[in-house]
Amino acid sequence: MENTKGFLEHLVERLRTQGYRLTPQRMAILSTIVYSHIHPTAEEIYQQVAADFPMISLATVYKTLNVLKNLGIVAELQMDGSSHYDRDLTPHPHLVCVQCHSIADLPPETMSKMSQEALSTTGFRALWYDIKIYGLCAQCQAQGEETADPLMAPCLFQSQTI
Amino acid sequence: MENTKGFLEHLVERLRTQGYRLTPQRMAILSTIVYSHIHPTAEEIYQQVAADFPMISLATVYKTLNVLKNLGIVAELQMDGSSHYDRDLTPHPHLVCVQCHSIADLPPETMSKMSQEALSTTGFRALWYDIKIYGLCAQCQAQGEETADPLMAPCLFQSQTI
DNA sequence: TTCTCTCAAGAAAATGATTTTCCACAGGAC
DNA sequence: GTCCTGTGGAAAATCATTTTCTTGAGAGAA
Incomplete structure (x- = not known):
């Protein structure tokens, strides 16, 4: 991946300029997606983030994913019944x-x-x-x-x- | 569509030779899919079949769809969260x-x-x-x-x- | 015909992913 | 400090789908 760090900062900036608060949970979720190469599911993101935030709720992950999706920051990819999340928004097979x-x-x-x-x-x-x-x-x-x-x-x- | 009637009979024959009983409900579900041009969902198939069989259960529709899918008689097509059914098994966009x-x-x-x-x-x-x-x-x-x-x-x- | 035996239908409960509700709290604006 | 809105978390709700359980119907054997 290119300069992932700068890319992440750019996404964070977009969140902020759209009027969303930048909470630690949101940072963790966003960076999990950006640094991941496996197109993780909500559950996988939750597991990963929970390592740093044991109290985080799955609902928070879903809420955040919807925010990111609606802002066009991550893409949702549906695979037989459950959703995966992709940092790459350009449509690709x-x-x-x-x-x-x-x-x-x-x-x-x-x-x-x-x-x-x-x-x-x-x-x-x-x-x-x-x-x-x-x-x-x-x-x-x-x-x-x-x-x-x-x-x-x-x-x-x-x-x-x- | 080609000779849909003959096609339907051919599918019915495949069901029978695989050891499945040919119930009125199954006939109705199968012909609903074969005659449909809209790639119906389970719910839509249920609504249509219920016109002739008011007592039919949605579970029966799902069970039958799984039978037909596993026999390779219909194809499942997943669209944002729910499944549609296609009589055409050839992969196509x-x-x-x-x-x-x-x-x-x-x-x-x-x-x-x-x-x-x-x-x-x-x-x-x-x-x-x-x-x-x-x-x-x-x-x-x-x-x-x-x-x-x-x-x-x-x-x-x-x-x-x- | 009668007796099994298995399969199928229907109702209701269960499941699993996701969303919503509700409440308490935290941060920024005033 | 006070107000206000946005946010996180827990639990309940939702929706499509599957499973369970019970009853009944049909095919074949006796």
Whole structure:
């Protein structure tokens, strides 16, 4: 990541200029997201922040995440039933490993060609997108595929390699 | 749609050969999905089926949808918090209108070029995908955009045209 | 036909992620 | 210091979905 420190300070400044108070809890939540590379869930953020603030409530995490989301400071990424949070607001595709559940990013340019070509005939005006590509990451392929997550079995059932 | 009648019979046959009983409720749920063009939710399917079976329970709808999903007869499509059901199992992108909430399909070919190019360098082995493009459908653009759904505002806030 | 045996439907309770409510408190404005 | 609004935390509420439990219906065996 680029200069994460400066980036964090910039986000903090945005919070303040929008009239929000800068509490220790909010700082902790924001920096957890900014320094994380795993697109954490609310629960994961809560666990991490609770290491420093044992009294923090999950409700506070959710409230703060909604503030950050509505200010356009973090992006929400919905994955089968629960939300993950992404510090990167630029729309970009995600690669989701069905075995280790890792979520990787793909560069945003990947999408632009397709969207222009594909949408030109539909009359649809695209504003943003949500792309998830499910499969096996390089590591999990290397380890062999015999142990695919049974939770993902229903999804795999209906899939063919694309 | 092609010959929907024959298609429905084919699905019914698959249910039977897998050892599932063919109850009136299941027939009604399956045909609701097959004849629908709106990618209905469980609740919408329930409402529709309840017109013929006033005693049906929402739990029955959910149980049946899980059976159909696990047999690979219908596909589940997750949209901000709730599931929609699609009779078309071939992975294909969806166009979601942020104003009228309609969900349209894009042909599957749209994706293939991109996936090959984009993934070739990552080592990721794609199995299937989930693509949603959010924006305004042709009708809503024609009606003017002043009345964008306030519920979608948080999303719009962080978007730029892609 | 009658007796099982299993599957399915329906009602109600349970679940899990998220949101709301309510109250006490803390920081800034006056 | 006093007021005022924003905030954190606990607990209750919500919403979609799943599970549990009980009853009944259908298929097959005797």
